[in-house]
Amino acid sequence: MVLIMKKIFTYLLLPIVLLSLLSIPPSLAQQGLLRYADRKATEENYFEAGKGYAEAFGKKPSYQAAKGAAIAYDKMRDYSRAYDWWKRAVAYPEALQQDRLAYIAAANQAGDMDAVFAALDSMGASKPEALRNLNLDSLKVWYDAAGNTRVKRVQSINSSSTDFGWVKSANGGTYFSSDRGEAGERKKSGLRIDKSYTYYSKTSDWTGRNFLNIYSVDEDGKVSLFEPPVPGVFHASDPYPLADRDLIFYTVTRDIRKSNDYEVQPEIYYSQLDASGNPVDFVGLPINAPLEYGLKSPFVDESQNRLYFSSNMSGGYGGYDLYYMELDEAFTFGQPVNLGPLINTAGNEIDPFMQNGSFYFASDGHIGLGGLDIFVSDRKGNEFLGVKNMGLPYNSPQDDFAFFETDDHAVVISSNRPGSTGLDDVFELETLDMDFVAQVLACDGTAVSGPLEVQLTEGSEKRTVAVEQDGTGLIRATISPDQNQEISIKKDGYFALEDKSLSSKGMSDGKLEKTYQLVKIPYRTAVYVDLVYYNLDQSEIREDAEAPLDRIAELLTSYSFLNIVVRSHTDARASDAYNEVLSEKRADAVRNYLSKYGIARSRIQAEWLGETELTSDCGEGVPCSEDNYQLDRRTELLLEAFPEVGKSYPVPPEMRGIDLCDVSTIQLPEALPTIYFGFDEATLSLQDKMALERVALMLRTMLNRRLAITGHTDSRGSAAYNEALSERRALVVKNYLEGKGIASERLVYEFFGKDKPINDCEEVPCTPEMHRLNRRTELSLPKSIPRLNKHWSQKE
Structure with missing residues (x-):
């Protein structure tokens, strides 16, 4: 510690000052000058002693002359000269450990802290016990903490x-x-x-x-x-x-x-x-x-x-x-x-x-x-x-x-x-005070009104700086120059903001101005959706449901700010009471499956809705196909960010550095399906409808998203015929989604006939499978969705 260092120097150097001057043997070549300097040192006439040792060193450089001059100038409190002479003295092989301690003390008094740290480090295991116990970090902190004054x-x-x-x-x-x-x-x-x-x-x-x-x-x-x-x-x-x-x-x-x-x-x-x-x-x-x-x-x-x-x-x-x-x-x-x-x-x-x-x-x-x-x-x-x-x-x-x-x-x-x-x-x-002015704005560029919780600190010891507010997002404070500062700003319902990069170092205009943006926490924002389906009158997790649930569990494990809403349904067959119990069992099956991954039940909000929210038109007494009944036997899986309304969430590490004002930046990229058609057909299969149900669920819960739909054909047939066929294929998807409540203006469709094939069958013969891949309707999100970080993209 700095504080210990000065006391160590005082006690360890005392015997040097008292004894060393009397023990320096004069060399033959310097006998007269060294004898004179020794006598003056014994008489405590350090002014003449210092001159004598310096002259002797000029005649013939030696350890004895350098050390004598160093001690004489130490006694006269001429720290700069003492430091210069100690540097000469410790360069000799006969220099003692006490000489090196005296050199460190002189470097400290001369203000050369780099030399102090270097000399202490170089002593290694040979340091005296007192020096081995020094905390050099504390010493550096002492010299770094200059406050807001200068002389x-x-x-x-x-x-x-x-x-x-x-x-x-x-x-x-x-x-x-x-x-x-x-x-x-x-x-x-x-x-x-x-x-x-x-x-x-x-x-x-x-x-x-x-x-x-x-x-x-x-x-x-x-x-x-x-x-x-x-x-x-x-x-x-x-x-x-x-x-x-x-x-x-x-x-x-x-x-x-x-x-x-x-x-x-x-x-x-x-x-x-x-x-x-x-x-x-x-x-x-x-x-x-x-x-x-x-x-x-x-x-x-x-x-x-x-x-x-x-x-x-x-x-x-x-x-x-x-x-x-x-x-x-x-x-x-x-x-x-x-x-x-x-x-x-x-x-x-x-x-x-x-x-x-x-x-x-x-x-x-x-x-x-x-x-x-x-x-x-x-x-x-x-x-x-x-x-x-x-x-x-x-x-x-x-x-x-x-x-x-x-x-x-x-x-x-x-x-x-x-x-x-x-x-x-x-x-x-x-x-040396400086003005610090910060304006806190909302996402729309207007000032954040009302009181803010602000903490401003400066210096390595994090001294608290008083701040003033006017209720319009304006923060004022008086800070010290040539210091590093940190600020944190909090408000209920907003992400906490921290800036650890503030600094008044090197500034000359007397004012440090900043603009900050506070972002409202997007409570209960859906970021990812999926669906799983069940067999008639069953609640067991089917094999085709395991992959979607594994993906959900992976996301919940990776990101603590996500919770899941599990909404289970039945078809319209059987009584209301029976279906409510069955939908509850289906919700429990999902919860139990996720628990295998250590997902706490507190992070799972389960809802069992029975037959109250059918996705088909298969109400009681309405004749319906088995395919439509299958669409009703489902559980909707909605991952929600920041699910606890009113809770003060910090900005998650995955979201740092992105535009938090754009809610789409926290929504995960969806793996959108491609719908494939039979030869000369534009109808949807059960599997197609199950895939589109997931797309409809995404669009209903993420209102910022639009969908691009493009229809295609294989290369057989005329261009005019295929153009019309590709339009029907795009429209069948668009019409299905509109039937699920998605507004038409959110659905953009195009058709390209056979102009944009996956496989170019004009150049090489195509197999039936290659032709099938060309007969498709592709879905995409026209607005590019920024990803939270690389980790998200790896999990697509």
């Missing part, structure tokens, strides 16, 4: 020097800290700048940078040196002006002379400001003790009369901890109170800031991206409720600190992340 350098303040800690006063002026070198008569002396501002008497501790000073910026953008009146100041930083009083707190490190080696640590002072914003006096906190411990990062919560600060006084949890002291109107201070282990760690916590109940601070002890990170905790009364890393872009693999928010919600931070021109720069965070 930009504040151009009017930043320089090639260190600039940090921007705050705004009540009168509109601003203050910040910098080492840009305008420190009056102060001279460079033995000091180390490492964000603790500790001053040493040892002259070898010089880092090559100027003293820290406070600067003010007026409303016209003019930058002026703000010099605290405290005598003997080396460093001045961390300004915090009060809103309700003309008073400013700050941190100083003073020149305190003693005979022996000693260490002077920072203190907190405050001063009154005159009408021009200049300090007129100074008062130190009663707990200042610069030879014992340090105090810095003052912040006053004026609503609660509390001074928050950071200190490494004894009794804390390690490093610098955050404390507060109560203060009254006379600026009498209470005793310091440690904020406790939820806020403080074994590392360092600095830069407290409170706004609207949220407590912000910087820490290198809490788990984060690297270096100092900015964290937030909600405060309720005297209790803090959890600690959260602010994430990207507030934090980076480098140091991020000094969070400040103005009354008009402008947010600034300080950081030495890539893009900084100095050691630290002041950055402003800006929200």
